[in-house]
Structures are given as structure tokens and as C-alpha cells.
Amino acid sequence: MLKYILRRVLYTIPIAIGVSLVVFTLVHLAPGDPLSAVMGEVDQKMLVEMRKSFGYDKPLPIQYVVWLGNTLTGDMGYSLRSGAPVFPMLMSAAKNTMAIGVAAALLGFVFGIAAGMIAGYNHGTWLDKAVSSTAIAGVSMPHYWLAIILVIVFSVQLGWLPSVGAGSADSFWSWEAWRHMLLPALALAAIPGAVVARTARAAVMEILSMEFVEALRARGLSERRILLHVARNALPTVLAVMGLQFAHLLAGSILVETVFTWPGTGYLLNLAIFDRDMPVLQATLMLLALFFVFTNLVVDILQAWADPRINRA
Amino acid sequence: MKSADPATLTVAYDTATGGRAELGVPVGPAVQRTYWQSVGRRVRRDSYTVICAAVLLLITAAAVFAPWLGLDDPTFSNVAKRLLPVGSPDHVLGTDELGRDMLSRLIYGGRLSLMMGVLPVAAALLIGGALGLIAGFAGGRTNMAIMRVTDVFYAFPSILLAVAIAGSLGAGLTNALLAITIVFIPPITRVTESVTTQVRTMDFVEAARASGASTYAIIRVHILGNVLGPILVYATVLVSVSILIAAGLSFIGLGASPPAAEWGLMLNTLRESIFLAPLNSVLPGFMIFVTSMCFNLISDGLRSAMDVRF
Numbered sequence: 001m002l003k004y005i006l007r008r009v010l011y012t013i014p015i016a017i018g019v020s021l022v023v024f025t026l027v028h029l030a031p032g033d034p035l036s037a038v039m040g041e042v043d044q045k046m047l048v049e050m051r052k053s054f055g056y057d058k059p060l061p062i063q064y065v066v067w068l069g070n071t072l073t074g075d076m077g078y079s080l081r082s083g084a085p086v087f088p089m090l091m092s093a094a095k096n097t098m099a100i101g102v103a104a105a106l107l108g109f110v111f112g113i114a115a116g117m118i119a120g121y122n123h124g125t126w127l128d129k130a131v132s133s134t135a136i137a138g139v140s141m142p143h144y145w146l147a148i149i150l151v152i153v154f155s156v157q158l159g160w161l162p163s164v165g166a167g168s169a170d171s172f173w174s175w176e177a178w179r180h181m182l183l184p185a186l187a188l189a190a191i192p193g194a195v196v197a198r199t200a201r202a203a204v205m206e207i208l209s210m211e212f213v214e215a216l217r218a219r220g221l222s223e224r225r226i227l228l229h230v231a232r233n234a235l236p237t238v239l240a241v242m243g244l245q246f247a248h249l250l251a252g253s254i255l256v257e258t259v260f261t262w263p264g265t266g267y268l269l270n271l272a273i274f275d276r277d278m279p280v281l282q283a284t285l286m287l288l289a290l291f292f293v294f295t296n297l298v299v300d301i302l303q304a305w306a307d308p309r310i311n312r313a
Numbered sequence: 314m315k316s317a318d319p320a321t322l323t324v325a326y327d328t329a330t331g332g333r334a335e336l337g338v339p340v341g342p343a344v345q346r347t348y349w350q351s352v353g354r355r356v357r358r359d360s361y362t363v364i365c366a367a368v369l370l371l372i373t374a375a376a377v378f379a380p381w382l383g384l385d386d387p388t389f390s391n392v393a394k395r396l397l398p399v400g401s402p403d404h405v406l407g408t409d410e411l412g413r414d415m416l417s418r419l420i421y422g423g424r425l426s427l428m429m430g431v432l433p434v435a436a437a438l439l440i441g442g443a444l445g446l447i448a449g450f451a452g453g454r455t456n457m458a459i460m461r462v463t464d465v466f467y468a469f470p471s472i473l474l475a476v477a478i479a480g481s482l483g484a485g486l487t488n489a490l491l492a493i494t495i496v497f498i499p500p501i502t503r504v505t506e507s508v509t510t511q512v513r514t515m516d517f518v519e520a521a522r523a524s525g526a527s528t529y530a531i532i533r534v535h536i537l538g539n540v541l542g543p544i545l546v547y548a549t550v551l552v553s554v555s556i557l558i559a560a561g562l563s564f565i566g567l568g569a570s571p572p573a574a575e576w577g578l579m580l581n582t583l584r585e586s587i588f589l590a591p592l593n594s595v596l597p598g599f600m601i602f603v604t605s606m607c608f609n610l611i612s613d614g615l616r617s618a619m620d621v622r623f
Contacts, residue, residue: 018465026481136613140606142557144564145580145598152591251470255561259584270565273480285477293468 004304012297019293020071023285024064027278071286077279086283090268094287097257097264099177101250103185108193108249109242115193116200117234121227123205131197138194144255147187151259154183164261184260188253192245199241203234236307243299247292352542355618362614365607372604376423385414387421387574396590407593409579410586411572415593418574419600425486425575426601429559429568430608433490434551437497442544444498445505450513450532460506467499475558479567489568493558497551504547508540542619546612553608560601576601 048057055066070077076086112135119131155163162180207213207230216226254266261267265284272281346354356362375382385404390411397408399415406415448459466474478492512518518535526534560577562568569575571582576597583594 014461015465015468018462019468022465022469023477026477030481030483136609137602137606140553140557140602140609142560142564142577142580142598142601142605144561145595145602148580148584148587148598149595152587152595156588156591248470248472251473254472254476255564258565269476269480273476274566281480285473288473289469292470292473296468 001304005301008297008300008304012293016290016293019289020068020286021064023282023289024067027282027285028060028063030276030278067282071283076283079277079280081275081277081280086279089280090265090283090287093263093265093268093284096262097250097253097266100181100184100188100256100262100264101246101253103181104188104249105192105242105246107185108189108191108245109196111189112193112196113200113238116197116238117204117227117231119197120201120204120208121230123208128201131201135194135197135201138190139198141190141194142255143187143190143252144259146190147184147256147259150183150187165263184253184256184262187256187259188249191252192242192249195245196238196241200234200238203237204230207233236303239306240299240303243295243302247295251288251292352615352618356614359614359618361610362618365610365614368603369607369611372423372600373427375420376427379417379420379424382420384417384420387413387417388572389413390572396586396593398590399592399596406596407590409583409593415596418579419576419596422574422576422579422597422600423604425569425573426556426560426577427604429486429490429493429563429575430552430556430604433493433497433559434548434555436494437501437551438544438548440494441498441501442505442540445502446509446532446536446540448502449506449509450528450536452510452513456506456510459502463499463502463506466495467503469496471496471554472558472561475562476565476567479562484567484570486569486573489559489562492562493555496558497555500551501544501547504543505540508543509536512536512539546616546619549608549612549615553605553612556601556605556608 055063058066074087076090078085079089115131115135119128119135122128151163154161161183163183165180210233213226213230216229221229250265253262253264254269256262257264257266258270265288268280269284269288271277272284390413391408392412394404394408394412395410397404397412399405399407401407404414404416406419409415409418444459444463448456469477475489475492475496478495479489482488482491512535515535518531521531521535559568560575560580563575563577564581566581569578571578579597580594580601583590583597586594
């Protein structure tokens with residue numbers, strides 16, 4: 001197990017470096033000078049001066065190394081637009097995205113697993129059909145559209161919940177904060193919930209057809225105990241999908257955050273793209289991509305822990 | 314693809330001769346169908362797949378023949394007729410925030426939205442398929458080089474990569490298409506590579522080589538014949554994802570630009586109208602949803618018809 005973890009961690013390092021290279025290259029691919037795009041019409045001499053102070057006059061490979069070094073030490077530079085340091089800006093955004101992300105994941109995973117297991121266990125019944133069609137609708141749903149529908153129903157028509165922003169509460173543990181989180185979290189929960197339901201259903205169906213289930217029945221175990229065995233065997237597959245869905249959810253929240261003007265990483269990314277704010281863009285992309293890489297690592301290790309057969313491969 | 318018609322369902326049989334009888338597998342007394350014929354039969358019997366195919370055909374045909382359907386000009390705005398409700402006499406589905414006919418815009422919108430769904434997948438299929446074939450067939454260092462680069466791009470969540478590329482290159486239709494294509498190359502490369510590597514070591518490929526088949530013939534008959542099924546199933550899922558991502562990019566202003574009719578863009582510009590005309594403002598999203606779901610259901614149907622697993 002330890003050997004597997006070590007190998008998996010070592011394998012992640014070149015991937016992470018590759019990801020950082022892609023992010024850097026992409027951001028620098030943008031046509032035009034980052035400063036002149038932000039500054040507009042300014043004195044040429046001043047522009048040269050500024051380029052020097054930001055380090056944009058150096059060759060790209062050197063800029064990359066400097067940027068990587070700085071980023072790793074938590075120095076992400078300053079926003080070209082507002083002049084504020086990027087790091088605290090990014091951390092506060094990440095906190096907000098994480099809040100709705102975790103809420104959405106909890107909602108989606110709990111309902112998804114329950115529905116998927118029930119459907120798989122009652123394969124072929126109307127219950128299964130209802131769950132399966134809801135799940136396929138959830139997978140095909142543009143979640144930004146669902147977000148708009150939720151706003152129309154719960155904010156515009158019923159007037160129960162706010163449709164914009166994160167509210168003014170100091171802590172997440174207040175009704176004020178929860179009210180603002182509910183709709184974005186619901187919109188984000190649809191896709192992961194549906195995917196997890198589909199996975200759980202397929203896994204349960206496959207395991208129920210295995211011989212050991214027959215053996216358990218022959219031994220006279222109650223259906224409830226059998227379901228426990230099935231759940232244990234479905235765990236590795238469902239776990240892996242859950243991990244990936246969580247990371248996808250955080251990255252995909254850019255669309256939902258745009259609908260709700262939720263001050264998270266997605267909204268920050270959106271602003272940075274249209275402001276051509278290179279340091280913010282770079283840092284946000286890097287954080288989200290590395291989080292995805294990291295989640296993949298954790299998922300693989302968890303999966304190996306839940307399914308010892310993986311170790312031997 | 315005539316010669317690649319295997320009369321079998323799994324990779325384990327020789328796809329070149331298609332000889333199930335030769336392998337001792339009993340064949341029905343009257344008819345012997347080729348693989349694709351039996352897949353076709355099963356697909357036609359699946360009512361979901363047939364309905365979805367019909368719906369998609371309808372949306373596509375309407376989009377293609379839109380100029381001849383006698384619709385209003387999708388970009389003609391009439392401020393006096395802003396946000397007419399659904400069911401208005403001259404505008405069956407109402408009008409948008411600039412008084413443009415919704416029905417016309419939804420039908421015309423299918424042109425861009427469908428193109429943005431299909432084109433990137435087709436392009437990625439060609440590029441990723443070629444890369445996967447090369448990697449799987451060459452093995453060794455070539456495989457390492459291609460697959461490690463693929464791994465890096467695969468390490469991005471798809472929406473994030475699309476937003477990052479489109480955002481870096483600048484807003485616009487071409488850049489959005491390019492971005493989505495790049496997003497889909499790694500997964501297609503991976504699937505092709507894994508099937509190719511699997512098939513390459515099968516006994517029948519060895520046998521074909523021993524009997525003097527050229528590399529080209531092996532790739533064309535054995536590898537492509539076996540890759541095609543899984544890739545087709547996968548590609549239909551990707552089209553549904555592509556439609557969601559493409560509309561998403563337009564939704565945040567990175568894809569199609571006004572006044573073009575495109576479902577994601579329409580959803581975005583109609584967002585201000587949710588108070589006055591909630592039904593109008595959700596219609597474009599409904600089109601995205603239905604199209605994407607149809608591709609998903611067709612993929613499910615193909616998957617069970619071909620018994621594909623990956």
C-alpha cells in the first residue's frame with residue numbers, strides 16, 4: 001500500500017509541472033501585451049518601465065521559472081486591474097466556491113447514492129425507471145439553465161430566496177449565509193448527483209448478479225445484510241466517481257457563479273478573462289487545475305484502500 | 314468499411330474473415346448478419362433511440378432549411394414588440410428582449426449550437442484517433458511521448474480547459490471551437506490507444522502478420538474494425554458534452570457574439586428578462602437540454618446494442 005501511494009505521488013509531480021506549463025503558456029498565448037491591454041493609451045516610456053517592474057521584459061522561460069517559484073511560495077503577484085495582492089483575493093474566492101461546492105456535493109452525493117442504490121436493487125421496476133430517467137435528464141442538463149430556472153421559481157415567483165451574491169453574514173453558519181448558498185448549491189448538485197446515481201445503479205446491478213450474492217442468500221442472510229455487502233463492494237467505483245465529480249463541480253461552477261454573481265473562483269476567473277488580468281487569471285487557473293490533479297491522486301489512493309485488488313496491479 | 318465488418322460481437326474473434334462458423338460458434342439456420350447489421354437491428358428496436366434520432370433529425374433539418382421555412386428574420390428587432398409572451402398571434406413563441414421572433418431564433422440558433430456540438434468532436438475524433446492509433450500501434454517511446462502529453466491535458470477538468478483556452482485566445486466562435494476540440498483530443502486518444510494496445514496483442518493480429526498482412530492492412534481491418542464501435546459510442550456522449558460546453562462558453566461571453574442566434578448566447582441575453590417574460594427566457598436552455606439529452610440517450614442505446622464497455 002505504501003509503495004503504491006509513493007508511486008502514485010511520484011507520478012503526480014510531472015503531471016503537476018505539465019499542468020503549470022500549460023496554464024502559463026495559455027495565459028501568455030493571449031495576443032498583445034498584458035500591460036498595454038490593461039493600461040490602454042499611456043506613455044510608451046512608462047509602459048517600458050512598468051514592463052520591467054513586472055518582469056514582462058524577460059524571456060518567457062525565465063518568466064515561467066520565476067512565476068512558478070513565486071507561486072509555490074505563496075506570492076502570486078498583484079492584480080493588474082486593482083493592484084491588490086492576488087493571494088488573499090484568490091483564497092477568499094476559493095473559500096466561497098468551496099462552500100457551495102461542499103454543500104452541492106453533499107446534496108448530490110447523498111441523494112445520488114440513495115437513488116442509485118434503490119434503482120439498482122429494484123432493477124426493472126417503475127422506481128428504477130423513474131430514477132434512471134431523472135438521472136439521464138440530470139446529466140444532460142445545462143446547470144446554468146437549471147440555475148436560471150431556480151432563480152425564476154424561488155426568487156422571482158415565490159420570493160423565498162435571494163438570487164444574487166453571498167450575503168453579508170460573517171460566518172457560513174448562519175441562516176443568512178445558507179439562504180444565499182441554497183440555490184447555487186442546488187444547481188451545482190444536479191450533474192454530480194445524476195452521475196453518481198447512474199454509477200451506483202450500474203455497480204449495484206453488476207454486484208447483485210455475482211455468485212457471492214447467491215451464496216449469501218443461500219446462507220440465509222437477510223436482504224438488509226446482503227445490501228450491506230453489495231454496498232461495500234460498490235464502494236470503490238462510487239468513491240472514484242464521487243471524487244472526480246467533486247473536482248469537476250468546482251471547476252464547472254464558473255457558469256453557475258456567473259448566474260448568481262457568487263464571489264467564488266469561477267466569478268474571479270470570469271472577471272480576469274474579460275479584464276485581461278493576467279496574474280489573477282494565471283493564479284486562479286493554476287489553483288483549480290492543481291486541485292483537480294490533487295483530487296485525482298486522493299481518489300486513486302482511496303480507491304486502492306477500498307479495493308485491495310488494485311494494489312497488485 | 315466493408316472489409317471491416319466483423320460478424321462477431323467481441324474483440325476475441327477474428328474480424329478479418331468474420332467467420333463465426335469457422336470458429337465453431339453456432340450460427341442461425343437462415344440468416345447470417347454482419348456485425349453492423351445486427352447492431353442496426355437492435356438500435357431500430359430500441360424505442361428511445363429511435364425517438365431521439367427523430368427529434369435530432371427534426372431539429373437539424375429545421376436548422377439547415379431554416380431560410381426556406383418562412384420564418385421571420387432572426388436578427389430583425391422591433392423594439393415596439395419586446396418580450397411578447399409565448400402564444401402571441403404573430404409570434405408563436407413570443408419575442409426576445411429586442412423584439413426578435415423567438416421561434417425563428419431558436420430554429421436558426423440550432424445552426425450554430427449544433428455545429429459547435431458536432432464539429433469539435435469530429436475534429437477531435439480525427440486528431441485524437443490518429444494519435445491513439447499511432448501510440449497504441451507503435452508502442453515504446455512514441456507511446457510514452459504521446460500518452461504523457463495526453464495525461465497532462467487530461468488532468469484538466471473539461472470546462473476549465475475550455476474556458477482557459479477560449480479565454481486566453483480571446484472571445485469568438487473560432488477560438489471556442491478550437492478550445493473544445495483541444496479539450497476532446499485527450500479522452501479520444503486515450504480510448505483509441507487502449508483499444509489499439511489491446512487488439513495489437515491479440516492472436517489474430519499475430520496470425521495476420523504471419524500470413525503476410527501489411528501494417529496498413531492490419532490497422533485498417535483489425536484495429537479500425539475493433540476501435541470503431543467503442544469510439545462511436547464515446548463520440549455520441551462527447552457531442553452531448555460538447556453542446557453543453559459550447560453553449561456554456563457562449564453563455565459567459567466566450568463563444569458566439571451578438572446578434573447571432575445561438576442557444577447559450579440567447580440564454581445569457583435573456584437573463585435580464587426573467588422578471589417580465591420568464592417562459593421566453595428559459596426556452597433556449599430547453600433546446601440545449603433536449604439536444605444534449607437525445608445524444609446521451611442515443612449513446613446509451615448504441616452502447617447496449619454494441620455491448621461496448623470501457
